[in-house]
Amino acid sequence: MIRPSVTGKISEVFCSVQGEGLYTGSRQLFVRFYGCNLDCVFCDTKLSTYERYTPNELHDIISGFTKNYHSISFTGGEPLMQKDFLKEILQLVKKDGIKTYLETNGIFHEELKDVIDYIDIIAMDFKLPTSGKHDKYWQEHKKFLNVARKKEVFIKCIMCLSTHNEDIEEVTSLLKDSARNIPFIIQPNTFELSKRLLDKAKACQDTLFDISNDVRIIPQVHKYLLVH
Numbered sequence: 606m607i608r609p610s611v612t613g614k615i616s617e618v619f620c621s622v623q624g625e626g627l628y629t630g631s632r633q634l635f636v637r638f639y640g641c642n643l644d645c646v647f648c649d650t651k652l653s654t655y656e657r658y659t660p661n662e663l664h665d666i667i668s669g670f671t672k673n674y675h676s677i678s679f680t681g682g683e684p685l686m687q688k689d690f691l692k693e694i695l696q697l698v699k700k701d702g703i704k705t706y707l708e709t710n711g712i713f714h715e716e717l718k719d720v721i722d723y724i725d726i727i728a729m730d731f732k733l734p735t736s737g738k739h740d741k742y743w744q745e746h747k748k749f750l751n752v753a754r755k756k757e758v759f760i761k762c763i764m765c766l767s768t769h770n771e772d773i774e775e776v777t778s779l780l781k782d783s784a785r786n787i788p789f790i791i792q793p794n795t796f797e798l799s800k801r802l803l804d805k806a807k808a809c810q811d812t813l814f815d816i817s818n819d820v821r822i823i824p825q826v827h828k829y830l831l832v833h
């Protein structure tokens with residue numbers, strides 16, 4: 606019996622410039638997955654529409670783009686919410702020799718285990734409760750990082766005026782033995798840019814140097830470039 610192919614909900618596919626993290630400025634092909642398990646207050650990708658594709662249909666769309674990009678960014682929403690579909694499309698693009706990059710909110714560690722063999726780079730969010738006004742995901746993030754560290758991974762977190770120092774102290778205590786060589790990016794909230802916020806980010810950087818030897822403050826550049 607032929608197994609019916611899983612379908613995925615995809616909001617858009619486009620080529621643009623990466624605006625966050627270590628690969629800021631790199632040209633990437635973005636595949637934006639529909640749906641997210643969180644509802645962060647600063648979210649700039651609230652999605653309302655999608656198309657349903659089989660992995661082969663999405664692969665055909667990807668193949669239609671000129672390969673003048675660094676990697677394919679599987680982004681969202683949260684791609685790991687559609688893990689079975691993600692696994693199939695990752696396998697197809699890896700056969701083409703394309704580098705794969707996963708943007709994730711860093712919560713679905715069991716799902717990550719199932720797809721990590723096909724991912725080259727992981728951009729993992731660390732959700733600070735007082736930045737995004739949501740629940741705490743400390744243990745999920747820790748478990749996620751323990752899986753993700755098998756590949757190239759970096760952590761990013763949004764710093765807002767509302768962010769409490771206790772959140773940063775909690776991160777420091779949680780990751781003290783596991784994040785030494787993992788880059789940590791602090792992203793000041795674009796809507797609150799000010800000297801006060803930069804000072805807060807620098808204080809946070811000082812604290813995080815206790816757990817990582819590579820802590821950077823990098824704004825979300827795509828908001829300046831006016832790209833997606």
Ligand code: SF4
Pocket residue numbers: 641642643644645647648649650651681682683710
């Ligand atoms: S995890 Fe990302 S996509 Fe989901 S609500 Fe938060 S910012 Fe938006």
